[in-house]
Amino acid sequence: MTSDIAAILAIDGIATGAVYALVAIGTVLIFTVTRVIFIPFGDIAAFTALTLAALDAKRFPGTGTLVLVLACLATLVEIISLLRTNEPRLVPRALLLYLALPCAIVGAAWIATRMDPPLAVRLVLALMLITPIAPLLDRIVFRPIADGTVLLLLTVSVALHFALVGLGLLFFGPEGVRTEPLTSLSTEIAGMLISGQTMLIVIAALVFSGLLYLFFDFTLVGKSLRATAVNRTGSRLMGIRPARAGTIAYLLGSLMAGVSGILIAPVNTVFYDSGFLIGLKAFVGAIVGGLTSYPGAAIGAVGVGILESFASFESSALKDVIVFSLLIPILIWRSLSSLHSEEEIEE
């Protein structure tokens, strides 16, 4: 391997890693706030790419139908639980948040497919369509078992991923998509030609991580999320609703996953099931940060990207084997370096 090739591989790896980093940060965010290891984030990223491709082709994206179905289910679950706890006065609010809002977004997307909106509008629409999915899934799937063990939540999360892959095939079909690059510019740094898309990926990753940092440190909502992450009961006593904090975390996380999906779509062909590997590799990165540290997760994700890039140069068939085998030493290192309070498993 010459140094030229190494440099190309490294740049490629950093770009892929930056995409993983966005998903990894979302994963950490969800885990700290809700204790759910949200495996389906990769699926959310892939669905965003597929949604954007459908919008580009002036087709109504399958995401719309998915959001409608989930919105109806979530509304049903929410109303039943409200009636059970004898709070019928909250029903209109539930209808507004869980039914009207998602429907409005889907309606906007439907109108947009009739017209020919510019790229920026399509991007925003794709992100808006994708962000309700995770919060709605949270309401339907995770909130009824919010007090379960991490393992129970993880098991449910894995099952949820498989359901989403099936739905993905149903709504998007088996064809892969590759969207137009967001920019055709390219620049030369130290004799290396770097495409604008690569630059954009890295910049977007930096900007969104930065925004997240500002959000956590300088807004009250961000602080309430951090409080929930540290201690659910304690923050509940301080008037923070963990369920609401969870919803915000899912919204933010899906936004990050959505952005990463948009960024990766022009670089790699995305299929309905591409999300699993994106999510898992991001997750490997998140574990480097112990599932609690954002910078750790970002660094880990970039590391995974670079490793994958070099591994695929050596043996493209075995690159995934290499990446996932690497997870085991990382897990051992994390487990040794962090102090655990012993958790008894529920009976």
Add this chain to the structure above:
Amino acid sequence: MTRLHVQLAAMVAMLCLAAAPFLLPPFTITLMNYIGVYSLVAIGLALLTGVGGIVSFGQAAFVGIAAYATAWVSALNGHSPWVGLLLALTLTCSIATLLGLATLRLQGHFLSLSTVAWGLAIGFLFGNVEGLGRFNGIASIPPISFGSYALVSSAQVYFLIWGIVAAVLWIGYNLLDSRLGRAMRALRGGNTLVESLGISAFRIKLLIFVIAAFLAALSGWLYAHMSRFISPGPFDAGMGIEYLMMSMVGGAGSLLGGVVGAAIVTLLKNSVQDYLPLIAKGASGQLEIVAFSALFILFLQWARQGIVPFVGRYLPKLRRDRPQPAPALPRRAQPAPGELLLKVDGAERRFGGLVAVNNVSFDVRSGEILAVIGPNGAGKSTMFNCLTGALRVNKGDIVFAGRSITREAQSRIAKAGIARTFQHVKLRPRMSLLENVMLGTYARTRTGLLASALRLNRREEASAQFEALRQLERVGLGDKPFDIAGNLPLGNQRILEIARALAADPALLVLDEPAAGLRRQEKLRLAELLRSLRNDHLTILIVEHDMEFVMSLVDRIVVLDFGSKLCEGDPAAIRNDERVQEAYLGGVA
């Protein structure tokens, strides 16, 4: 319901199974073969996940390793499937041992995530290794044959599969009803509990992990020679979660649940494949996995217990006979009264910047009751955890019966003769009083894996049972030994912990706040029990808050305050010590 009834029910079930190929159509028999093959994996998972609390998403990879191993041996290299079985089992178990050695020290969800990792990595390997047929798989795998009699049709292989399932169930239940099985069932109570009984938690985890992999390997071998063709598909991550689902639906922790779960999931999948095309034409494949995952999620939300435990609640309880007198278990040589038993020398333990125990030294002599007292946060529990090996001291030395235990593992300290109880009671709430106390006899019994599996441990079991009953009677809980421990009131749970500690035949009994939560009469009875133990020359170290209880009972007191030893002496001297009064009541104004 007696044991005889259970045996009769098992016989009837076996007869029904044996008659099935003569009564049912071949398609149903094929389906039942798949159920049998899947049940083996699910039974392994019931042990691993339900009993041991280790959630594994990767069992499908073990099935795959075995299936590919035997396919490689028989289809590609022309050897007999029996050679394939040998390679499948050794290869799978060796890989499981290596993976287990690397990952089983991981905690909680980290461990499960590692199973996702190696499950995926191994799953990807099958389709990518040269010489294993890549994604086309390996075809024309020969059937299993006994001499010249080949098991070709589904009715022929049926008897082999279900024979193995029945044998595995019998062995599995034997194993759970042995000392090793009790140790496995204790794993969910946490490492501290298991280790305090002289059991190496890691070794027991490794044992179940390899047993589960062994069962998965058996299943993979049967699968390869039953379907005569393998490809990477049936061993991927999706199948891994399906196995997990089978064991959870049947009832994690119940071996029979593995079979029931495998049956339900397989039949359900089959009917989903039949009916979905009627509802949604052309989209059945996709909807299958969706419907399936949705059902699983609903199940986890509403019925986590699983089917077999649910049905079990409505069946009459198994009636058991009180353990009969049996030869006593071996006892350890007790130190002579008055001999130096435990010496703590300059112990120090830090948590970051906080010095919880600071240069504490004291001696315990054989046959005495020594109390460690002190205000909240004085470092008493930390001191106790250091003594029993649950924590390591940063500085200083602890010598027990003439041997330094400063760096010893918790389970080895327990084996050396220190038995403890816990401030927050650690019992196995679903196990009976008798079984909880039998946990204490682990280090005094010997039966290994093979003897346990084949039920050759009856003589030692009888001794252990009788010893446990004797200790229950000694502490006053002997009247209902088969009650469930979780139903006891808190005070009696503490007493039960003492019985469990006594069953280990300890040289030193370490009690962490035994009188907390006890009513006055119970306290008096506890004090009487401890006095009678002292009369039997047992040495007792006790942390306690209740001054009346301590003062009337113990021989000597060590007072800790802010992690340091304040003073030491007999109860009267401590009562009059000004420093102690100041520590407890504040300075005299």
